[in-house]
Amino acid sequence: MITLVLGTRPEIIKFSPVIRAAEAATIDYCVIHTGQHYSFEMDQVFFAELDLPAPTFNLDVGSGTHAVQTGAIMAGVERVLMEKNCSEVLVQGDTNTVLAGALAAKKLQIRVGHVEAGLRSFDRTMPEEINRVVADHIADHLFAPTETSRSNLLAEGIADDTITVTGNTIVDALYQNREIAEEKCSTLQAMGLESRDYLLATFHRAENVDNQVRLAGVLEGLARVHADTGLPVIVPVHPRTAKMIDQFNLDPKGVTLVPPQGFLEFLQLEAEAALVLTDSGGVQEETCILKVPCVTLRENTERPETITVGANLLAGTDPARIEQAAAMMLGRTRDWVNPFGDGKAGERILQVCTAELER
Ligand code: UD1
Ligand code: UDP
Structure with missing residues (x-):
């Protein structure tokens, strides 16, 4: 089974194409919501608008200092993973949910897939930069959105054969929801x-x-x-x-x-x-x-x-x-080309995960 760990507004939105693709292909998956975001307008509204199934587990961790929040998420994710037969955990982005989810899974020797791998601000005063670097360096599957992010990973010594350039799932989410929004x-x-x-x-x-x-x-x-x-x-x-x-x-x-x-x-x-x-x-x-x-x-x-x-x-x-x-x-002319992919990132990510399951 593939377990998606999410907990904040951008993770719900950017994982929505992966969840939709998993539903469409009847892949065995579950969702752990850490509860890092919990206010209706930061959380439930997205499940309702994006027509996503309710998370399988909700850890209700809530707000706290970095260590308190990260520690509580780790303990909660570990508890669920120890009960479930999970072969790969997917995390998305750079939040405390990502750091904690990836660490908890890896220490149980479960494969970790990092979606949106290889982004770097090169500013280690940002909590997000720490979260990304750690997640990238313990992940088994690195889903880089662009060639630039792939290059960042290679420059840090991450093995080329663990990296797949998929595009960013936000393109999928925009393409899937633009018309729905208009309607x-x-x-x-x-x-x-x-x-x-x-x-x-x-x-x-x-x-x-x-x-x-x-x-x-x-x-x-x-x-x-x-x-x-x-x-x-x-x-x-x-x-x-x-x-x-x-x-x-x-x-x-x-x-x-x-x-x-x-x-x-x-x-x-x-x-x-x-x-x-x-x-x-x-x-x-x-x-x-x-x-x-x-x-x-x-x-x-x-x-x-x-x-x-x-x-x-x-x-x-x-x-x-x-x-x-x-x-x-x-005054900028809007003539640039989208560098973030073709809207099929969600499917590519699942293809890599399911190919691994079949090995
Ligand atoms: C977190 C992420 C950040 C991401 C952002 C997305 C980390 C370190 N930060 O920042 O990378 O860009 O989410 O929005 O993981 N609060 C509420 N309701 C909620 C959630 C938060 O009222 O549903 C308030 C609380 O006062 C809380 C504060 O917002 O203390 C900050 O929440 P927190 O999850 O710690 O960080 P974000 O600023 O949301
Ligand atoms: N977003 C939203 N409502 C808002 C503000 C943002 O739905 O009022 C969406 C936005 O479209 C994007 C995501 O939230 O997909 C970005 O989240 P946020 O800015 O909180 O986090 P970040 O991307 O900086 O981690």
């Missing part, structure tokens, strides 16, 4: 927005929102972009960001704060935006695929393909740089 939602209408006549922004990275100067810088940058363009700036607020805006007593101006959106609603907001500003990994990829210009509110990115093709610009959190980058990217 089911009228998000722009509901928010009183016109196509290409608004900006969309998301930010939640610990290094940005847990730091008062950087968070205030992002908010000031967005306020200036709003003043420069006269366009509404829609900000679906991650719970971590909401907590820190409150804690630092900040009063965001010139932006429209809205709750975290469902995937279908967010997809519509992204696809029709004049420009997206973000510190999210997934949103950098999605804007690139949807041909919407992006400004990244970070000093580095583990998605350099988006910069190379001209879809994305790094701006950090300094208000003047954000303003400048937004002006540049608003």
Whole structure:
């Protein structure tokens, strides 16, 4: 049996094509939800909108410091794996769920497959970079989304025959849900927005929102972009960001704060935006695929393909740089080519796993 371990918003979304493919091919699989994300709008909404079966197990781990959360996930995943006859555990991305799921499985000598392997920001102050590096170095199957990520793995001495370049499953998720979003939602209408006549922004990275100067810088940058363009700036607020805006007593101006959106609603907001500003990994990829210009509110990115093709610009959190980058990217012609694959990554990943099962 193949066990998928997931626990956060991006993992549910990016694993959805793998789950759909496993269902379609009647592959024996189960899902362990760690409960790292648990608020309705960070969790259940995606199972409902993406029509996914309920997770087989839910560990209900919740929030905590890195060690507390990682330790609790490890103990919970180990408990389930010891009861089940599981031959491969799949993890996706770079969260604490990934680190803990991969470690727990590997120590039980169960094969580990890392989906979205080989991404590197080369910034080890980011918790996500630590999680990715560890997961990559203990995994048996490395599913790299691009040749760039494959090269990163080879440069670290990882064996070539363990790496498969699959594309990123987010392409599959976008292709599978774009039309469904159009059929089911009228998000722009509901928010009183016109196509290409608004900006969309998301930010939640610990290094940005847990730091008062950087968070205030992002908010000031967005306020200036709003003043420069006269366009509404829609900000679906991650719970971590909401907590820190409150804690630092900040009063965001010139932006429209809205709750975290469902995937279908967010997809519509992204696809029709004049420009997206973000510190999210997934949103950098999605804007690139949807041909919407992006400004990244970070000093580095583990998605350099988006910069190379001209879809994305790094701006950090300094208000003047954000303003400048937004002006540049608003004038960008949307003529780049999607570097993240053809939308069949989910099937490729399962092919590798099932071929191994049959050996
Ligand atoms: C985590 C990941 C990050 C990923 C993000 C996706 C790690 C180290 N970080 O960050 O890489 O980009 O998920 O969104 O794994 N909270 C809620 N409800 C929830 C979840 C969180 O209110 O459902 C609040 C809690 O106050 C919590 C805080 O958000 O303390 C942070 O949650 P946590 O899961 O620790 O990290 P994220 O910032 O969500
Ligand atoms: N997303 C969403 N609703 C929102 C914001 C983001 O559905 O209000 C989706 C987005 O389309 C992408 C994923 O969440 O697929 C990105 O998650 P997040 O930014 O939380 O994490 P990261 O990708 O940075 O790890």
